[in-house]
Amino acid sequence: MTASSPTPLAGAGYRHELYPYSGSDEFVTGALDFIQEALDGDEAVVVAVPQEKASLLRAEIRENDIVRYVDTSGVARHPGRLIAAWQEWIKEHVSEGRPVRGIGESPWDEVRSAAEADELRYHEWLLNMAFAQGPAWWLLCPYDVARDKSALAEMARCHPEIRRDGRTVPCEDYDARAPYAFVALTDPCDPYEEFLYTSGDLPALREKIAACAQQHGLTGRRLRELHLAATEVASNSIRHGGGQGVLRTWGEDRRLVCEFRDAGYLRDPLAGRTMPTARQVGGRGLWLVHQLCDLVEIRSTPDEGTTIRLHTELPE
Amino acid sequence: MRAPRVLPTLDEVDIGDHVCHLLDRADDVIDRSRAFVADGALHGDKVVIVGSAPQAESEFAPLVLDPARLKGSLLAAVRREAAAADREGFRSLRVLHHVMPSTRRGRNGEWLRSELDLEEFAADTGAMVVCAYSGADWDLPALQQISCVHPHHVGSRSVSPAFRVYRAEEEGWTVTGTVDSDGAVAFGTILCALLAHAPTVRLLCHTLEFFDAAGMSALADAARHLPERKVVLEGANETVRLAWKLSGFAIPDIPVVMAP
Numbered sequence: 001m002t003a004s005s006p007t008p009l010a011g012a013g014y015r016h017e018l019y020p021y022s023g024s025d026e027f028v029t030g031a032l033d034f035i036q037e038a039l040d041g042d043e044a045v046v047v048a049v050p051q052e053k054a055s056l057l058r059a060e061i062r063e064n065d066i067v068r069y070v071d072t073s074g075v076a077r078h079p080g081r082l083i084a085a086w087q088e089w090i091k092e093h094v095s096e097g098r099p100v101r102g103i104g105e106s107p108w109d110e111v112r113s114a115a116e117a118d119e120l121r122y123h124e125w126l127l128n129m130a131f132a133q134g135p136a137w138w139l140l141c142p143y144d145v146a147r148d149k150s151a152l153a154e155m156a157r158c159h160p161e162i163r164r165d166g167r168t169v170p171c172e173d174y175d176a177r178a179p180y181a182f183v184a185l186t187d188p189c190d191p192y193e194e195f196l197y198t199s200g201d202l203p204a205l206r207e208k209i210a211a212c213a214q215q216h217g218l219t220g221r222r223l224r225e226l227h228l229a230a231t232e233v234a235s236n237s238i239r240h241g242g243g244q245g246v247l248r249t250w251g252e253d254r255r256l257v258c259e260f261r262d263a264g265y266l267r268d269p270l271a272g273r274t275m276p277t278a279r280q281v282g283g284r285g286l287w288l289v290h291q292l293c294d295l296v297e298i299r300s301t302p303d304e305g306t307t308i309r310l311h312t313e314l315p316e
Numbered sequence: 317m318r319a320p321r322v323l324p325t326l327d328e329v330d331i332g333d334h335v336c337h338l339l340d341r342a343d344d345v346i347d348r349s350r351a352f353v354a355d356g357a358l359h360g361d362k363v364v365i366v367g368s369a370p371q372a373e374s375e376f377a378p379l380v381l382d383p384a385r386l387k388g389s390l391l392a393a394v395r396r397e398a399a400a401a402d403r404e405g406f407r408s409l410r411v412l413h414h415v416m417p418s419t420r421r422g423r424n425g426e427w428l429r430s431e432l433d434l435e436e437f438a439a440d441t442g443a444m445v446v447c448a449y450s451g452a453d454w455d456l457p458a459l460q461q462i463s464c465v466h467p468h469h470v471g472s473r474s475v476s477p478a479f480r481v482y483r484a485e486e487e488g489w490t491v492t493g494t495v496d497s498d499g500a501v502a503f504g505t506i507l508c509a510l511l512a513h514a515p516t517v518r519l520l521c522h523t524l525e526f527f528d529a530a531g532m533s534a535l536a537d538a539a540r541h542l543p544e545r546k547v548v549l550e551g552a553n554e555t556v557r558l559a560w561k562l563s564g565f566a567i568p569d570i571p572v573v574m575a576p
Binding site for chain 1: 478494496497498526528529530532533536553554555558559562563564565567569570
């Protein structure tokens with residue numbers, strides 16, 4: 001399956017660069033070079049990397065008005081929340097008219113599943129689209145090839161530029177016109193429950209999910225959040241997806257997965273990934289879904305309809 | 317403490333109840349309400365019929381208030397009767413309201429305001445108010461919306477609202493049940509009606525089970541619909557509070573306060 005048009009084109013004001021490195025020393029060297037270039041050009045820097053990597057950089061360059069280390073713990077493992085997080089992190093500098101550089105690295109060591117890894121890569125691809133028309137800023141994405149070199153080619157396909165030997169060059173693997181090459185969704189784990197829903201079935205749908213959740217020990221606040229997310233997705237099926245959909249629920253690797261299939265087509269791949277404004281009419285459903293679920297997978301084509309999977313981590 | 321109830325018959329109507337009596341198309345309002353009216357004498361209650369005079373006037377109806385002939389509001393009229401009943405030594409006032417759709421253009425929403433007034437009246441005075449709606453006169457969506465503003469329900473028609481808004485004893489309105497995309501429009505309409513008559517509306521949400529993005533949008537739209545108004549949500553669970561904030565509604569432009 002591939003993502004829909006419009007294909008992401010790197011905007012004139014946005015640069016998105018992959019930095020493959022091997023080990024901590026190379027990470028620090030490359031990141032410090034990038035920060036120093038920014039400081040030489042009177043540009044601000046936002047550093048959004050895992051805590052241990054941030055500590056390495058803090059030892060060299062302390063936080064100040066120009067260089068800011070942001071807490072990524074609430075978003076780093078939730079790919080659907082990252083674009084909005086970057087918008088928020090650079091907002092202050094952008095409002096001052098100052099060019100901004102960012103250093104962003106996902107905590108690949110902590111990734112819980114192949115699905116999460118693929119969603120993190122998809123997020124990298126979507127960044128090109130999300131900031132295509134936005135303010136000028138430059139994001140460097142360090143990627144440790146010592147940990148896993150096999151996925152480097154997939155990462156490269158998401159970045160218009162790549163840093164090699166201290167120089168920024170066009171990334172040959174990136175094709176601005178190519179759709180994102182999704183990994184196929186895995187089959188549901190047996191046993192799974194299935195429920196066909198249509199108008200008027202939202203309470204029954206929530207009951208089905210509650211029954212499955214309780215079997216897996218999911219209750220209270222986390223169940224309420226899942227109910228809210230599930231209701232938003234199912235409501236979209238009923239209103240925009242042909243009036244009905246199919247819910248499947250199953251447990252998988254300490255997670256509860258709720259899958260919704262319908263005949264609709266989600267045209268905008270960025271839907272739900274940017275924060276809605278207070279006066280915006282509609283458009284909050286998918287935003288809430290991304291904010292409330294641990295992982296969200298969305299596949300949508302005009303021919304095959306839409307499949308959305310909501311992953312909720314189960315209590316220990 | 318008032319709480320929603322489904323009553324098997326009108327015999328079960330108690331002090332302070334505001335009952336939605338949904339009638340089948342073939343039902344006759346007078347016949348189906350005769351026992352409720354007769355019980356007024358049994359319990360020492362004053363009885364008032366609200367309806368068109370030719371229909372209600374008979375030995376069946378001791379006192380008839382015809383909305384079309386009232387000089388003031390229906391609320392003012394029943395409040396007068398409640399005060400009179402108190403002076404005259406009755407236990408309470410029994411109101412049977414046969415509600416008919418307005419035929420005047422632009423007045424279709426007036427029943428909602430009237431029902432909210434009667435709900436407040438029943439809760440505040442202890443009057444027993446039964447609102448009879450015939451399926452012949454009202455369509456299903458309207459009946460569902462009507463049910464939302466009655467804490468009590470009787471009748472053979474199965475119209476069970478997903479949520480109810482009813483008067484709490486502490487100067488607020490209890491919201492109970494589920495407000496999702498199916499009921500968001502009705503919820504917004506009710507809120508607008510409440511805000512039109514009070515600068516601050518307290519919504520007691522301790523028993524609100526579920527509130528989705530459509531419901532929150534309806535709340536936000538209603539709150540900023542009129543100037544100098546405020547909605548206070550009390551007792552909403554942490555998921556509602558989180559979703560409200562995540563939705564971008566927790567800003568000064570939207571006069572909604574989330575209170576413990």
